[in-house]
Amino acid sequence: MSGQNQSTAVMARRVEAADSLDYFATxxxxxxxxxxxxxxxxxxxxxxxxxxxxxxxxARPLAETGRxxxxxDVHDYGGLDAVHDFLMPFLPPGLAAAPDWVxxxxxxxxxxxxxxxxxxxxxGAAGRSRGVALLLRTAWAEGIGRYQTLFQxxxxxAVAIFTERLPIVKGQPRADASSATSYAWFVWSGGRQGPxxxxxxxPCRKDLEQPGDYPAAVADLATxxxxxxxxx
Numbered sequence: 001m002s003g004q005n006q007s008t009a010v011m012a013r014r015v016e017a018a019d020s021l022d023y024f025a026t027x028x029x030x031x032x033x034x035x036x037x038x039x040x041x042x043x044x045x046x047x048x049x050x051x052x053x054x055x056x057x058x059a060r061p062l063a064e065t066g067r068x069x070x071x072x073d074v075h076d077y078g079g080l081d082a083v084h085d086f087l088m089p090f091l092p093p094g095l096a097a098a099p100d101w102v103x104x105x106x107x108x109x110x111x112x113x114x115x116x117x118x119x120x121x122x123x124g125a126a127g128r129s130r131g132v133a134l135l136l137r138t139a140w141a142e143g144i145g146r147y148q149t150l151f152q153x154x155x156x157x158a159v160a161i162f163t164e165r166l167p168i169v170k171g172q173p174r175a176d177a178s179s180a181t182s183y184a185w186f187v188w189s190g191g192r193q194g195p196x197x198x199x200x201x202x203p204c205r206k207d208l209e210q211p212g213d214y215p216a217a218v219a220d221l222a223t224x225x226x227x228x229x230x231x232x
Contacts, residue, residue, distance in 0.1 A: 023075075025054050026105045026135060027173040029208035030166045031061040034103070034133055034185050036208070037201050038160040041189060043067065044129035045100035049121070051086035052104045052114070055079070057173055058135075062103060070095050087113055091121075100127030105135040105168075115150055119188060131157070131189040138182040155194030160185040164203045175214045 035042055042048065043065040050059045053071035056079055063069045072084040072092050084092035087110065091098065098121050106114035111134065118132040138161055140146070161184040167177035185201075 023054055023077075024105065024168045024170055025057040025173050026168060027166065027177075028057055028061045028210070028213045029205050030135065030162070030168075030183070031058045031103070032064070032208040033162070033201050033204050034135075034160070034187075035061070035065065037204065038158060038185050038199055039131065039133055039187050039189055041129045042101050042103065042131075042133070044127075046127045047097075047099040048101045048103055049095065049099040050104050051084070051102060051118075052106050053077070053080055055172060058103065058105060070099060087117055098122065098124040100125045100130040101133070103133045108137065108140075111136055111140060112146055112150060115186070119154060122188075129190065131187065133188075134186045135183060136186055138184040140186065141184070154188065155196045156186050157189045157192045157194065158185070158187040158197050158199050160187065160199035160201050162201045164205060172215045173213070 042062075045065075045067050048062050048065075048067055048069045050062060050069060050071045051073070053059050053073045055077050056071055059069050059071040070081050070092075072080055072082040072086070072095075074083070074085045076083045082092035082094050100122065102118035102122055104114065104118075115132065115134060118134070122130045122132055141151075141159060162182065165179050165181075166183045167174075167179040168181070168183065169177045169179070185199075
């Protein structure tokens with residue numbers, strides 16, 4: 001039997017080269033789902049840091065809370081507050097103090113390092129609402145090593161699973177995109193360490209999408225050129 005293997009087990013895999021920027025932008029409604037259905041306390045933060053901001057697709061809905069959002073990334077995609085490697089052990093210029101919340105869709109191959117760094121940053125925050133929210137494949141919950149180094153000593157307060165697919169594709173988000181990959185928010189809120197509650201995010205895309213959430217086709221082509229000709 002010939003033809004491409006279309007099984008979910010194959011399609012759900014996301015493998016990037018070791019030197020890849022791993023730029024998979026989050027559709028804005030996915031961040032609004034976090035704020036509405038999982039961690040509304042983020043709106044009480046004095047400041048939020050999005051350290052893998054890319055083109056700002058997560059930073060903009062975070063700013064809808066009315067709270068200051070500091071957007072940075074290791075690569076200059078334009079419109080950032082700072083070009084900064086989040087894994088460096090210091091705050092970037094322009095961020096005077098540790099923010100109350102770190103919210104991001106981290107590069108998948110560096111996600112565990114991002115989690116440890118984000119927890120360290122927010123442990124030093126003094127806000128009445130503080131925590132970490134990472135958007136990752138649901139399968140990130142698996143793994144003995146990750147359990148021993150992260151989930152056992154610092155269990156999340158919540159793992160929130162999207163019940164409808166959040167279509168994340170390489171480059172900028174697209175209204176017509178589809179995905180076979182399941183995503184979830186891994187949340188550490190208020191410095192609490194478990195027990196971890198499981199949250200099912202209800203179907204909410206139609207309710208949370210807004211005009212202007214997706215770039216025009218010409219913008220997609222420009223981004224592809226900036227990213228070295230990535231196929232979107």
